[in-house]
Every structure is written in structure tokens, then in C-alpha cells.
Amino acid sequence: MIDLSYSTDSCFPERLLKKNLFLAEAINAAQNYWISFAKYSNDFMIPYTLAVNYFTDVEKYKLFNTSPLESFQSYMELLTFNLDISNKGLASSMKAISNYNQREMDNATSALFNTIFNVEGEENIEKFVSRQSKMMEMVAYGYEEAIEDIEPEYGFHFEQGENVKFAETDRFILYQILPTDKKTEINENGKPVIILPPYVLGSNILAFLPGENKSYAHCFANQGIPTYIRIMKDISETPAVQLMTCEDDTRDTRFFCEKVRARHGKFVTLNGYCQGGFSAVCNILSGELDGLVDALITCVSPMDGTRSKGFIKFFGSLPRRFNHLEYGTKTLPNGNKVADGDLMGWVYKLKSIENESPLVALYRDMAMLMPNGGANEVKISKTAAAINYWLKNERGDLPLAITKMSFDSYNIPVTDDGTLPVKLFDRKLNFKRLKAKNIPWLICYGEKDDLVEKETALAPLDHIDVEVSGFPKGHVAIATSWSNPKSVCALHTRFGDKNYRGPVRFQLDLNEAYSSESQA
Incomplete structure (x- = not known):
């Protein structure tokens, strides 16, 4: 006769709850990773969209006033320039991912070992996933909140008299x-x-x-x-x-x-x-x-x-045709022209693409915001928050x-x-x-x-x-x-x-x- 009664193991509900929490934190970490990836990518790609618009506006006039051969040569040089930047960005991104994964894979292996052999006082797989989840939540939301919260303390605030x-x-x-x-x-x-x-x-x-x-x-x-x-x-x-x-x-x-x-x-x-x-x-x-x-x-x-x-090194490889202020000039509603500050900041990121590509920046912040030593979370310093507030808001x-x-x-x-x-x-x-x-x-x-x-x-x-x-x-x-x-x-x-x-x-x-x- 089959016994359909519930298990009498009193630990079963607790284990089931822990399992569900483990899965929830793993899913939460994955979701926040992709949210963070989208944010960091957008920060890089929005100025790129501006650059494309300025480039198109200028080139639709230049193409009619430049010989086809000269235009072809310039565009081929520009293609080489773009491929070089892309390769540098890709290589640095892969290096950042590899370094992070190598470090955390060692931690994951140790956590799995500690879980299997029930080693007390050391990080097990549940704590490992919980740490990753808290870190990704901090990258996706907490860091941005800390940056915004520093605004009253940062800068002159002349309006306060x-x-x-x-x-x-x-x-x-x-x-x-x-x-x-x-x-x-x-x-x-x-x-x-x-x-x-x-x-x-x-x-x-x-x-x-x-x-x-x-x-x-x-x-x-x-x-x-x-x-x-x-x-x-x-x-x-x-x-x-x-x-x-x-x-x-x-x-x-x-x-x-x-x-x-x-x-x-x-x-x-x-x-x-x-x-x-x-x-x-x-x-x-x-x-x-x-x-x-x-x-x-x-x-x-x-x-x-x-x-x-x-x-x-950066501008030397840029074709002379495109090394001109008109490719970064914004026309205001009143018709006056100014240099686009956001685009100028983006040019600096391109110059330092090995350190400023979206994935490199993301994994750098992930490493910075990773809880260590059993801490539940990382306390973001005012200095780090203020630096990032400046980088985010001070481009005019x-x-x-x-x-x-x-x-x-x-x-x-x-x-x-x-x-x-x-x-x-x-x-x-x-x-x-x-x-x-x-x-x-x-x-x-x-x-x-x-x-x-x-x-x-x-x-x-x-x-x-x-x-x-x-x-x-x-x-x-x-x-x-x-x-x-x-x-x-x-x-x-x-x-x-x-x-x-x-x-x-x-x-x-x-x-x-x-x-x-x-x-x-």
C-alpha cells in the first residue's frame, strides 16, 4: 500500500525554502546583470548616436564637394580606424571578463567544496550566490542611488547663498x-x-x-x-x-x-x-x-x-578629413552653434577605450562593489559617489x-x-x-x-x-x-x-x- 502522507522530516520545509531562496537570488543576480549591462551600454551608445547624426549632417554636404576617390580613401581609412578601436575595446572587455570570472570561479569552487563537505565557518554555495546577488543589486540600483544622494554635498551650490x-x-x-x-x-x-x-x-x-x-x-x-x-x-x-x-x-x-x-x-x-x-x-x-x-x-x-x-596616438590615426570641429557641432533652437560637451566626453572614452568600454567599466564596478570578508554589503564612499556624480552630470x-x-x-x-x-x-x-x-x-x-x-x-x-x-x-x-x-x-x-x-x-x-x- 502506498503511503500518501506528508514526510515527517521536520527539516524538509526549511530545505525547500532555502532552495527556493537560492534559486530566487540566482535569478535576481542574472536579471540585475543584464539590467546593468544595458545601462552601461546605453551610457556609451547614446553619444555614439549623436556622433552618427553629426557625421551624417556634415558628410551629406561634403560628399558632393569632394572627389569620389578622395572620399573612398577617407572612408577606408575611417573603417580601419573604427576596426582598431573595436578590436581594442573587444580585447579589453574579454580581459576584464576573464579576470573577474577567474577570480570568482575559484571562489565558486571553494564554496561548492565547502557545501559538499559541510565545512563550517567558510562560504558555502548559498552564501556565494547571495553575495553575487547583493553585488549585482548594488551595481544595478544601489550605486546609482548613492551617486544621486551625494548631490547636496557635492559642488558649490551658489543658490544657497x-x-x-x-x-x-x-x-x-x-x-x-x-x-x-x-x-x-x-x-x-x-x-x-x-x-x-x-x-x-x-x-x-x-x-x-x-x-x-x-x-x-x-x-x-x-x-x-x-x-x-x-x-x-x-x-x-x-x-x-x-x-x-x-x-x-x-x-x-x-x-x-x-x-x-x-x-x-x-x-x-x-x-x-x-x-x-x-x-x-x-x-x-x-x-x-x-x-x-x-x-x-x-x-x-x-x-x-x-x-x-x-x-x-588617437587623432594621428583618424583621417584628416574627419579631424574637424564641425563633426561635433550642435545647432541650438535659436540657430547658434556650440560644441557638444557630451560628445567631447565620449571622445575621451574612445581615446581610452581599453579602460572605458562598457564591459570594462561594468566589471570594474562589479569588483569594487563586491562584498568581502562576510560583509552583507559594500559601503560606497562619498569620494567614489562624488567622482561618479561629476562624470555623469558635469558635461556641458x-x-x-x-x-x-x-x-x-x-x-x-x-x-x-x-x-x-x-x-x-x-x-x-x-x-x-x-x-x-x-x-x-x-x-x-x-x-x-x-x-x-x-x-x-x-x-x-x-x-x-x-x-x-x-x-x-x-x-x-x-x-x-x-x-x-x-x-x-x-x-x-x-x-x-x-x-x-x-x-x-x-x-x-x-x-x-x-x-x-x-x-x-
């Missing part, structure tokens, strides 16, 4: 940055500094996490230095910004320097970060800031883009004239006598003018900067004597890691084996020398 609006033009607003340390008083008689942020990276990277003592601009203010920063108005809503020329940039800088010098009674130090540094140099070399600016600081600024090995469109200045500097080298490839007010710009005007210049660079390589930042050394300070890490480390006053390369200190001066230390020393001369 914590910093003072000091002056304004049609294109820019000059804000005075006040100390985050309320015990610090601004030395009104001190030597002032005006910071020119990068056009491409945006200004908020220079106020990375003020509440965490990681803010380049506040490093100056917290030392009592009269600190100002020039903020470009919203290009999408301001026609004057859309049509801005390099001469407009210089005139507005001169206007702000006049206001600041009148207030503090001292010459201004001009301080440019990244592209802002190149603009600062050009502004001074034009002669328009004579009698207003007597010192210069540039941080990770490209002074001769043709020395950038990464960009030369640019005026064409400003973009062309940078474009020329990366395609035309500085001459043997130190003349730059751009002009202002139809005047030649030469590095040697800084020496002739006796303007001290501190160049800060990143030892591992792959965006503005050391050789690119230090190009002026071939023509004039300039003080340099080499910081560890990459392009934004000066504005993030080293802006912490307790870091080993704190900006208000001397650091390293070569006793480098940080930019804030440089400014403090200038002010001390200024005061000594006045007393004498």
Missing part, C-alpha cells in the same frame, strides 16, 4: 568663496586669487566635497586668502555665452581683475585648472591683464597638446571659439621660439613674455595624469624657467585627494622628496613677500 556674488558680465559671474571653517577670517588686505575653472570639466570639481575638507577653492579661502572663482553662465540659456570669443573671455577676466584689485589694493594671482589654465596663460600673454595680474598658477593644464601621447556644451582654441593647441605645436598656435586681439602669444614681465608661475601636474600628460603640462619649460610641483595620481587628484589639508600632499604645504610647493603655499608665500616689500 553661502558664497558671495561679487561681480557679473554677460557671460560670467564672479563669486567670492568663503571659508568652510567659520573660525577663519578673510584677510581683506591679503593678496587675492581668481580661479578659472575648466570649461569641459565644469567648476564644481573645484568644490568636490567641501563638507569633507576636499575642495580646491576652499583650500585657499580656509587659509584666509581672498578667493574668487569665475563661473560661466548656463550656455543653453545665455546667447552671449554661446557666441563668446576668446577675446570676450579675456575682457571679462580683465573686468573681474579690476574689481578685485580695487577692493583689496593688491595685484591678482590668476589660477587656472585644466583648460582654465591655458586660458589664463593666453589672457596674460595678450597684454590685456598688465597692471592687474602679477602671478600665475596652473594645475594639470595643457600647454602644448601636441605632446600628449594618448591624443596624438562649449562655445565654438573656446573649443577651437583648445582644438588648435592639440593640433598645432608651440613653435621653437615659444609662440603659441593661437592669437588674441590679433596678437601673437609667446611664453617668453611671462619672463619679460617677471611674472612668477607655478605649474602643478599629475604624475599619472592620462588626460593632460606631464609632457603636455610642462611644455613651457623649453622656453622659460618655471617652478613646478609634481603631485601623485591623476588629473583630478589635486582637486580631490590632495585638497584635504590632512593629506600627504596638502596644498598649503611643501611635500615630497623635492620639497614641492602646493598652490596654496605658493600664494601664501607670495602674500608674505608682498607684505615684506610693503613694510620695507
Whole structure:
């Protein structure tokens, strides 16, 4: 007679529940993996779609004005260029997947062994799958939430009124940055500094996490230095910004320097970060800031883009026909044309495709967000969240004239006598003018900067004597890691084996020398 009664094994419901939970977590991990893959792919492919549209718009006119043979040759070269990038992206993606799977396959094998032999205190297969599930949920949802949640702590937030609006033009607003340390008083008689942020990276990277003592601009203010920063108005809503020329940039800088010098009674130090540094140099070399600016600081600024090995390798293989700004030009509803900031960011990803392809980025974040040591989840640091918030949200469109200045500097080298490839007010710009005007210049660079390589930042050394300070890490480390006053390369200190001066230390020393001369 067949016994149809339920099993009397009291553990059976518990085992069934565990089995169902195991399957549910495995399915959840797989679903979140494909959701994450779609997100990372979309982030890469949306700018690609923009690029295709711009390319089509330009080429439908060029094809009728270029010989068929020339067009065929250019397209064949472009095909080779695309295949090369695709191969690099595919190879790096396969390497990332292989490295991750090799590491986790070892963990999976150990977990299976521990499950079969009931090894206590070690990760079994259920915990292994649970860990993978939690990691993929963090990649798919948790990481993005952490990035959005950091927004109130990241950047300047001028709308909150914590910093003072000091002056304004049609294109820019000059804000005075006040100390985050309320015990610090601004030395009104001190030597002032005006910071020119990068056009491409945006200004908020220079106020990375003020509440965490990681803010380049506040490093100056917290030392009592009269600190100002020039903020470009919203290009999408301001026609004057859309049509801005390099001469407009210089005139507005001169206007702000006049206001600041009148207030503090001292010459201004001009301080440019990244592209802002190149603009600062050009502004001074034009002669328009004579009698207003007597010192210069540039941080990770490209002074001769043709020395950038990464960009030369990338653009050198791009057919000359397609190395033109018109392939990245956006037409706004009012008819004005600007350079598409999203596309410019995407070009950097193409240049660094081995590290920036969707799968490489996905597996890099998977490894970062993997719980270890029995932890249930990974706590995402504010620094990681803020960096990704910047990468995700700080790409803005640019005026064409400003973009062309940078474009020329990366395609035309500085001459043997130190003349730059751009002009202002139809005047030649030469590095040697800084020496002739006796303007001290501190160049800060990143030892591992792959965006503005050391050789690119230090190009002026071939023509004039300039003080340099080499910081560890990459392009934004000066504005993030080293802006912490307790870091080993704190900006208000001397650091390293070569006793480098940080930019804030440089400014403090200038002010001390200024005061000594006045007393004498």
C-alpha cells in the first residue's frame, strides 16, 4: 500500500525554502546583470548616436564637394580606424571578463567544496550566490542611488547663498568663496586669487566635497586668502555665452581683475585648472591683464597638446578629413552653434577605450562593489559617489571659439621660439613674455595624469624657467585627494622628496613677500 502522507522530516520545509531562496537570488543576480549591462551600454551608445547624426549632417554636404576617390580613401581609412578601436575595446572587455570570472570561479569552487563537505565557518554555495546577488543589486540600483544622494554635498551650490556674488558680465559671474571653517577670517588686505575653472570639466570639481575638507577653492579661502572663482553662465540659456570669443573671455577676466584689485589694493594671482589654465596663460600673454595680474598658477593644464601621447596616438590615426570641429557641432533652437560637451566626453572614452568600454567599466564596478570578508554589503564612499556624480552630470556644451582654441593647441605645436598656435586681439602669444614681465608661475601636474600628460603640462619649460610641483595620481587628484589639508600632499604645504610647493603655499608665500616689500 502506498503511503500518501506528508514526510515527517521536520527539516524538509526549511530545505525547500532555502532552495527556493537560492534559486530566487540566482535569478535576481542574472536579471540585475543584464539590467546593468544595458545601462552601461546605453551610457556609451547614446553619444555614439549623436556622433552618427553629426557625421551624417556634415558628410551629406561634403560628399558632393569632394572627389569620389578622395572620399573612398577617407572612408577606408575611417573603417580601419573604427576596426582598431573595436578590436581594442573587444580585447579589453574579454580581459576584464576573464579576470573577474577567474577570480570568482575559484571562489565558486571553494564554496561548492565547502557545501559538499559541510565545512563550517567558510562560504558555502548559498552564501556565494547571495553575495553575487547583493553585488549585482548594488551595481544595478544601489550605486546609482548613492551617486544621486551625494548631490547636496557635492559642488558649490551658489543658490544657497553661502558664497558671495561679487561681480557679473554677460557671460560670467564672479563669486567670492568663503571659508568652510567659520573660525577663519578673510584677510581683506591679503593678496587675492581668481580661479578659472575648466570649461569641459565644469567648476564644481573645484568644490568636490567641501563638507569633507576636499575642495580646491576652499583650500585657499580656509587659509584666509581672498578667493574668487569665475563661473560661466548656463550656455543653453545665455546667447552671449554661446557666441563668446576668446577675446570676450579675456575682457571679462580683465573686468573681474579690476574689481578685485580695487577692493583689496593688491595685484591678482590668476589660477587656472585644466583648460582654465591655458586660458589664463593666453589672457596674460595678450597684454590685456598688465597692471592687474602679477602671478600665475596652473594645475594639470595643457600647454602644448601636441605632446600628449594618448591624443596624438588617437587623432594621428583618424583621417584628416574627419579631424574637424564641425563633426561635433550642435545647432541650438535659436540657430547658434556650440560644441557638444557630451560628445567631447565620449571622445575621451574612445581615446581610452581599453579602460572605458562598457564591459570594462561594468566589471570594474562589479569588483569594487563586491562584498568581502562576510560583509552583507559594500559601503560606497562619498569620494567614489562624488567622482561618479561629476562624470555623469558635469558635461556641458562649449562655445565654438573656446573649443577651437583648445582644438588648435592639440593640433598645432608651440613653435621653437615659444609662440603659441593661437592669437588674441590679433596678437601673437609667446611664453617668453611671462619672463619679460617677471611674472612668477607655478605649474602643478599629475604624475599619472592620462588626460593632460606631464609632457603636455610642462611644455613651457623649453622656453622659460618655471617652478613646478609634481603631485601623485591623476588629473583630478589635486582637486580631490590632495585638497584635504590632512593629506600627504596638502596644498598649503611643501611635500615630497623635492620639497614641492602646493598652490596654496605658493600664494601664501607670495602674500608674505608682498607684505615684506610693503613694510620695507
